[in-house]
Amino acid sequence: xxxxxxxxxxxxxxxxxxxxxxxxxxxxxxxxxxxxxxxxxxxxxxxxxxxxxxxxxxxxxxxxxxxxxxxxxxxxxxxxxxxxxxxxxxxxxxxxxxxxxxxxxxxxxxxxxxxxxxxxxxxxxxxxxxxxxxxxxxxxxxxxxxxxxxxxxxxxxxxxxxxxxxxxxxxxxxxxxxxxxxxxxxxxxxxxxxxxxxxxxxxxxxxxxxxxxxxxxxxxxxxxxxxxxxxxxxxxxxxxxxxxxxxxxxxxxxxxxxxxxxxxxxxxxxxxxxxxxxxxxxxxxxxxxxxxxxxxxxxxxxxxxxxxxxxxxxxxxxxxxxxxxxxxxxxxxxxxxxxxxxxxxxxxxxxxxxxxxxxxxxxxxxxxxxxxxxxxxxxxxxxxxxxxxxxxxxxxxxxxxxxxxxxxxxxxxxxxxxxxxxxxxxxxxxxxxxxxxxxxxxxxxxxxxxxxxxxxxxxxxxxxxxxxxxxxxxxxxxxxxxxxxxxxxxxxxxxxxxxxxxxxxxxxxxxxxxxxxxxxxxxxxxxxxxxxxxxxxxxxxxx
Amino acid sequence: xxxxxxxxxxxxxxxxxxxxxxxxxxxxxxxxxxxxxxxxxxxxxxxxxxxxxxxxxxxxxxxxxxxxxxxxxxxxxxxxxxxxxxxxxxxxxxxxxxxxxxxxxxxxxxxxxxxxxxxxxxxxxxxxxxxxxxxxxxxxxxxxxxxxxxxxxxxxxxxxxxxxxxxxxxxxxxxxxxxxxxxxxxxxxxxxxxxxxxxxxxxxxxxxxxxxxxxxxxxxxxxxxxxxxxxxxxxxxxxxxxxxxxxxxxxxxxxxxxxxxxxxxxxxxxxxxxxxxxxxxxxxxxxxxxxxxxxxxxxxxxxxxxxxxxxxxxxxxxxxxxxxxxxxxxxxxxxxxxxxxxx
Numbered sequence: 001x002x003x004x005x006x007x008x009x010x011x012x013x014x015x016x017x018x019x020x021x022x023x024x025x026x027x028x029x030x031x032x033x034x035x036x037x038x039x040x041x042x043x044x045x046x047x048x049x050x051x052x053x054x055x056x057x058x059x060x061x062x063x064x065x066x067x068x069x070x071x072x073x074x075x076x077x078x079x080x081x082x083x084x085x086x087x088x089x090x091x092x093x094x095x096x097x098x099x100x101x102x103x104x105x106x107x108x109x110x111x112x113x114x115x116x117x118x119x120x121x122x123x124x125x126x127x128x129x130x131x132x133x134x135x136x137x138x139x140x141x142x143x144x145x146x147x148x149x150x151x152x153x154x155x156x157x158x159x160x161x162x163x164x165x166x167x168x169x170x171x172x173x174x175x176x177x178x179x180x181x182x183x184x185x186x187x188x189x190x191x192x193x194x195x196x197x198x199x200x201x202x203x204x205x206x207x208x209x210x211x212x213x214x215x216x217x218x219x220x221x222x223x224x225x226x227x228x229x230x231x232x233x234x235x236x237x238x239x240x241x242x243x244x245x246x247x248x249x250x251x252x253x254x255x256x257x258x259x260x261x262x263x264x265x266x267x268x269x270x271x272x273x274x275x276x277x278x279x280x281x282x283x284x285x286x287x288x289x290x291x292x293x294x295x296x297x298x299x300x301x302x303x304x305x306x307x308x309x310x311x312x313x314x315x316x317x318x319x320x321x322x323x324x325x326x327x328x329x330x331x332x333x334x335x336x337x338x339x340x341x342x343x344x345x346x347x348x349x350x351x352x353x354x355x356x357x358x359x360x361x362x363x364x365x366x367x368x369x370x371x372x373x374x375x376x377x378x379x380x381x382x383x384x385x386x387x388x389x390x391x392x393x394x395x396x397x398x399x400x401x402x403x404x405x406x407x408x409x410x411x412x413x414x415x416x417x418x419x420x421x422x423x424x425x426x427x428x429x430x431x432x433x434x435x436x437x438x439x440x441x442x443x444x445x446x447x448x449x450x451x452x453x454x455x456x457x458x459x460x461x462x463x464x465x466x467x468x469x470x471x472x473x474x475x476x477x478x479x480x481x482x483x484x485x486x487x488x489x490x491x492x493x494x495x496x497x498x499x500x501x502x503x504x505x506x507x508x509x510x511x512x513x514x515x516x517x518x519x520x521x522x523x524x525x526x527x528x529x530x531x532x533x534x535x536x537x538x539x540x541x542x543x
Numbered sequence: 544x545x546x547x548x549x550x551x552x553x554x555x556x557x558x559x560x561x562x563x564x565x566x567x568x569x570x571x572x573x574x575x576x577x578x579x580x581x582x583x584x585x586x587x588x589x590x591x592x593x594x595x596x597x598x599x600x601x602x603x604x605x606x607x608x609x610x611x612x613x614x615x616x617x618x619x620x621x622x623x624x625x626x627x628x629x630x631x632x633x634x635x636x637x638x639x640x641x642x643x644x645x646x647x648x649x650x651x652x653x654x655x656x657x658x659x660x661x662x663x664x665x666x667x668x669x670x671x672x673x674x675x676x677x678x679x680x681x682x683x684x685x686x687x688x689x690x691x692x693x694x695x696x697x698x699x700x701x702x703x704x705x706x707x708x709x710x711x712x713x714x715x716x717x718x719x720x721x722x723x724x725x726x727x728x729x730x731x732x733x734x735x736x737x738x739x740x741x742x743x744x745x746x747x748x749x750x751x752x753x754x755x756x757x758x759x760x761x762x763x764x765x766x767x768x769x770x771x772x773x774x775x776x777x778x779x780x781x782x783x784x785x786x787x788x789x790x791x792x793x794x795x796x797x798x799x800x801x802x803x804x805x806x807x808x809x810x811x812x813x814x815x816x817x818x819x820x821x822x823x824x825x826x827x828x829x830x831x832x833x834x835x836x837x838x839x840x841x842x843x844x845x846x847x848x849x850x851x852x853x854x855x856x857x858x859x860x861x862x863x864x865x866x867x868x869x870x871x872x873x874x875x876x877x878x879x880x881x882x883x884x885x886x
Contacts, residue, residue, distance in 0.1 A: 041718050047845065049586065050633045058587055134596025135586055142591075201633040218632040219639055219845075220837050221718070246718050251845075255713065255835035258701075262713045412578025412850050439589065449589055457593040 038541035040242035040519055042534060043250040043259055045270035048218035052200040053176035053207070054126040055136035057439065061172055062247060063222050065533030067109070068176035068207035071100055071119065071169040074441045074529045079345060081166045085114065085177055085208065095162030095480025100169070102153045106231045108179035109205070109212040116155045118177050120147040123157075125191040126174040132192060137173035137439045143477075162480030164442070171440040172530050179206035210537040211245055222247040224536070232537060240540035242519075260284060260516060267515045267539075269532055273330040273384075276512050287513045287521060290334065291528040293437040294341040295386065296450065297504040298418075298460040300432070302425035306375065310367035312501035315431075316353035317360035318400050319393065325507050328388035332512060336505030338494050339446055343528070346443030346490040351498045351505065357399055364400055371401030376429035378417055381408040386433050389506065404431075421462035432460045433506070441529055443490040444476040451497060463502045468493055518543050558867045563618060565863045569856045570614050578850030581606055584630045604630070617856065626857050631849040636857045639842060644861055645731030646715060647826050647838040650760070651819060653734070653753050654826075658761035659815050662768025667799070669769070670776035681769060689766030693825040697759035697833035704755055713835045716749045756834045760825050764818045771814050775807040782806075809881040816873030820866050 049058040053068050071086040086100040106114035124147055130138025143163045148156040157165045169175050183191060185206075186199030203216030210232055211224035224245040226238075248265065250256050253272045259265035260279065271279065280286055299306040299315075306312055321335040334342055338351030364371070377393060379386045387408060394404040407429055409417065420428040436458075438445040449455050452472065453464040475489035497503060511531070515521045520540040527533070585593075585600035601607050605616055620626060626636035662685075669681035715733055716726070726745045728736045734753070737746035779785060780803065788798050827840030839858065846854035 037723060039719050039722050047632060049631060055586065057589065130590060130592065133585075133599050134588055134590065134592030134594070135599075137589065139590030139592065198628075198633075201628075203634075217642070218634055219842065220642065223722070244722055246722060248718060250835065251841070252832070252835065258713050258835060264713050264717060264719070410577060410848055412582075412848065415582065416577060416579055448591075454591055455593075457597075458589065 037243040038241070039244045039246065040266045040536065040539060040541060041246045041248050041259075041264065042267040042536075043248050043256045043265045043269060044532060045251055045253070045256070047249050047251070048216075048222065050201050050218075051203075051205060051213075051216065052136075052197050053178045053205075054122065054138065054174060055129055055197060057137040057173040059532075061530065062532045063213070063216075063224075064176055064207075065172075065209075065530050066211045066224055066245070066536060067205050067209045067213050068178060069209050070171065070175045070177070071102075072166050074167070074170040074527070076343060076441075076528050081170050084170075085119075086169070089166055091165070091480065093481070095164075096159045098157040098159075098165040099150065100155050100157070100165075102155065103231060104153045106208050107229050108181070108208055109227055110179060110181055110185075111229075112179045112181045112206070114177065114179075114208050115152045116149040117152075118180055119155050120149055121180050121183075121191055122177045123147050123175070128192055130174075137171065140168050140171055140174055140440050159480070161477045163477075164479045164483060167441055167479070170529070172533075173439045177208065182206050210241075210535075214244075218249075220249055222249075230537070236537050238537070240542075241537050242539060242541050245536050260514060263516070263518075265516070266519045267513065267521060267534065269511070269513055271512070271514055273332050273512070276332075276514070279514055283517050285515045285517075285521065287515075287523055287526060288332070288510045289513055289526050289528060289531075290341075290343055291437070291509045291511050291531050292341045292344050293435060293509040293511070293528075293531060294336060294339070295333075295389075295433060295435045295506040295509070296336075296339055297506055298432045298434060298450075299502060299504075300421050300425060300428055300430050300460075300462060301464075301502060302421060302462040303428065303430060305367065305369040305373060306430040308367045308369065309500055310363045311369050313353070314360045314363035314367060314400060315397070315402070316501050316504050317356050317363060318396055319353070319504065319506075320355040320396060321352065321506065322355070324389055324392055328385045328392055329507055329509070332510045333385075333507035334510065336507050338498060339450065339503055339505045340443055340494065341508035341528075344438070344443070344446075345441050346487050346494075348491055348494060351494060353501075353504065360400055372403055373401070374403045374405060375431065376405045376407055377431045377433070378407045378409065378414060378429035379433040380411055380414050380435070382411050383435075389433065415457075418460040419457055421460055422456045425462055428462075434458075434460055437531055438529070442476070442479065443487070443494075444472055444479075447472045447490065447493055448476070451502060461502050465496070465500075468496050471496070554867070554871050558864065561867065562621070562860055562863055565859050566618055566621060566856060567614055569859045570617060570852070571610070573852045573855060574610070576847065576850070578848075580604060580630050580850045580852055583850050621857075621860065627853055629846075629854050630851040631846070631854075632851075636853050639846075639854050640839075640857055640861055642728075642731050643837055643839045643842040646836060647823065647830060647840070649732045649734065650753060650756055650826050650830060650836070650838070651822055654757040654760045654822065655764060655815065655819055657757060658764040659768055659811075661761075662765040663772050663811060665765070665769040666772025666774075667776050667804075670773045670780065671799070673777055673780075678773075681773065685766040685770040685773070687766070688762040689770065691762050691766075693759050693762065694828050694833060696762060697756060697829040700755045700759055701833055713752070715752060715836050716745055720748050721745055752834075752836075756826075756829050756836065759829050759833070760822055763822060763825060764815065767818050768811060768815060772807055772811055775810060776803055779803045779806050809877045812876055812880075813873055816869050820869050823862070823865070 044062050046059045048060050048063060050056040051060045051063050053064055069085050071084060073082045073084045075082050086102055089098060089100045091098045108114060126136060126138035127141035127144050130136050143159040143161045145158045145160050148158060150156050183196060186196045188196035205213040210227055210230040212227045214223040214225045216222050226243050253270045256268040257271045257275045260268050299312045301307050325333045325335055335352055337349050340347040377390055379390045381387055390406050394406060397404045418432045436446060449458045451459055451463050452469055471489050471493040475486040478486040513526060520542060522538050525535040525538040581597045581601040581604060584604055585596040588596040605613055629636050629639045665681050669678045672678050724742055724744055726742050729739060730736055733749040734746060737749060785798060785802055788802060830836040830838040831841040843858055
């Protein structure tokens with residue numbers, strides 16, 4: 001038996017030595033024959049819901065944004081729409097016809113040529129799938145009658161009512177251009193055939209972007225490879241750009257933090273906020289990106305007492321948003337002004353309710369609601385910050401004599417309950433915290449979805465106001481001919497919401513993107529309009 | 544032949560019935576869980592036609608049918624091998640589950656290859672020194688090991704590993720190493736795949752990363768096997784045939800190898816088999832929550848979170864078949880090595 005003990009001890013020592021040697025001598029692990037390719041691993045915090053360029057309107061953006069391109073690009077810093085696959089564009093006076101001239105030096109990842117046919121096919125497919133089934137973000141092309149091919153590198157968008165097509169063409173979803181060869185490759189009968197959708201979602205792509213899809217596992221990782229024939233390399237120094245990009249699905253923020261420390265990850269999108277200062281001290285680069293992802297508190301306008309405007313105003317004035325941002329979001333957010341996030345087209349300042357308990361009590365008195373009274377708050381438990389907000393909110397409301405019953409749910413359940421405001425308002429909580437991020441850089445995106453009376457899936461306030469509906473519809477149609485005038489109408493619509501306290505903008509998220517010293521991520525590589533998409537062509541690999 | 548065809552036939556029949564039962568039970572249970580699968584299938588539609596999209600999705604998923612029709616259709620699909628596409632990810636359900644399943648299974652097999660021999664050795668050694676301090680220590684240790692929360696131990700192991708060596712066992716393999724060396728999983732068992740491809744760098748890397756979670760999960764089987772084998776050996780040593788052998792002057796090592804070990808192996812295999820299927824729960828928690836490894840744990844949580852009932856039920860079926868298979872294999876092994884057992 002002693003012999004066995006000795007053998008075991010020897011084995012343990014051997015394993016321990018092996019472990020230590022391998023850790024300290026990574027050259028033993030990495031064979032010397034390894035090709036010196038520049039690999040960047042980017043941790044993304046959610047699994048991918050699909051990569052059909054015409055239909056996907058959720059987490060697939062993080063992949064689509066690197067492998068496909070749109071005709072135009074929204075520059076969030078200047079608010080301008082810039083050329084991408086289109087070189088320039090003009091519109092008719094009535095805003096119903098838009099002519100786009102296309103680049104003639106672009107090829108798709110399979111070698112096929114980019115031209116007007118691809119644009120027509122891609123845009124009309126997004127529109128038609130939406131019209132047929134209601135799926136995807138093709139609703140942005142509601143006004144589109146036809147994409148006419150003028151010549152191989154010119155297209156004309158014909159609309160039924162005026163639109164800013166240059167803005168629509170820069171959308172985060174439903175505007176990506178794919179090669180017509182995809183139809184042949186997928187054996188689809190036409191572009192709405194389900195076979196084409198299945199072909200895309202099973203890990204196929206033919207875009208024009210700087211990176212091409214190598215492998216696709218929506219649960220674990222997506223591998224991209226530098227596309228050497230990308231037209232843009234002529235304008236961007238490609239020497240330091242990564243050869244291979246791995247988008248690693250890492251849903252746990254702590255695991256992203258661990259991955260950065262262990263050197264496995266180069267860029268992380270969702271580390272715990274508490275770890276930011278520590279990462280900074282350790283030399284990691286941080287880009288605090290002001291995003292268009294915002295959090296809004298909806299009042300159930302169909303149930304007592306939140307159906308009373310003065311009661312809603314009382315609550316609005318009793319919420320200390322600075323404290324909320326400081327304690328719930330740990331400073332990684334900005335106090336909201338209205339329901340459109342800072343920097344977003346149409347955003348206006350001055351729509352933050354002053355934190356003033358005297359004013360709140362005054363409104364409460366005016367509302368005729370006697371206290372103590374109990375109301376229910378529905379919030380999402382998937383976000384750490386909404387959980388913290390709920391606790392702070394409960395404390396703040398107790399100052400008014402309002403007892404808040406907290407109802408935390410995951411997103412799926414929250415949505416089930418919240419949309420009940422239309423069919424069963426008396427059973428739906430008085431207050432609902434929800435979040436939103438846009439598809440297109442237009443105020444209509446937020447205002448329609450969250451407050452139009454026809455948007456029964458997302459209007460959690462149950463808000464019905466024909467005047468408001470008309471205002472935003474008019475503004476949407478005016479965007480194509482008089483953009484400034486349209487913004488004025490959107491402003492009026494926001495003031496209506498503010499004065500009636502339909503919802504309380506809470507905070508606009510600031511997302512810290514963290515990168516290791518191995519890489520350099522310039523600020524231009526990120527854009528809140530395409531949240532989580534990193535322009536890897538601008539990323540530099542240092543070692 | 545200790546294993547009759549009748550036994551295998553009965554087991555298969557039983558498995559089918561159990562799988563049907565699991566489908567019915569899971570389906571009904573999932574009706575009451577949060578989330579509308581139709582909303583997910585439609586892709587969380589945002590536009591004015593969102594309701595239309597959800598209604599179409601409901602029809603496509605068959606959720607507009609009466610519940611018994613839905614269940615019957617699901618059972619039909621399962622037995623015709625067509626579980627369909629994942630509701631959340633639009634890829635085949637089998638693809639979603641298989642890679643997670645192999646990841647968890649690899650971790651478990653590796654764990655048990657270490658844990659069972661070690662537990663067995665501790666138990667035998669302890670029984671041979673019955674009443675000694677070592678025996679008392681091993682008995683106490685086995686209780687502590689069997690009752691240690693694995694997720695807690697896993698976190699401690701990860702912390703110690705990082706603070707002492709600077710190495711954080713994160714994930715199954717280094718992505719950079721795997722990508723740069725052209726590692727391409729074939730079976731999904733990374734250690735095996737790396738060996739098949741002769742990619743020793745990836746093999747060593749995967750080995751380093753599997754050891755910490757395996758250590759955390761191994762405490763339960765080590766504790767259980769040590770305790771059971773100690774008791775069995777202690778009992779066997781008191782048996783008449785052992786005492787007779789001692790009286791005839793047979794060498795102690797020969798007695799242990801040829802009489803004692805032979806008698807305790809079948810029950811140890813049985814207990815190890817039971818512990819193996821039990822440990823899958825530990826593995827599901829530890830792998831994803833502590834070590835950032837892919838596996839069944841994260842898939843299950845995610846499918847529940849995203850109302851992906853196809854994946855949830857398929858996972859339940861996989862686990863049921865796994866449980867039955869392991870028990871059947873254990874029975875067959877037992878019958879093969881113990882002539883007293885007939886099945």
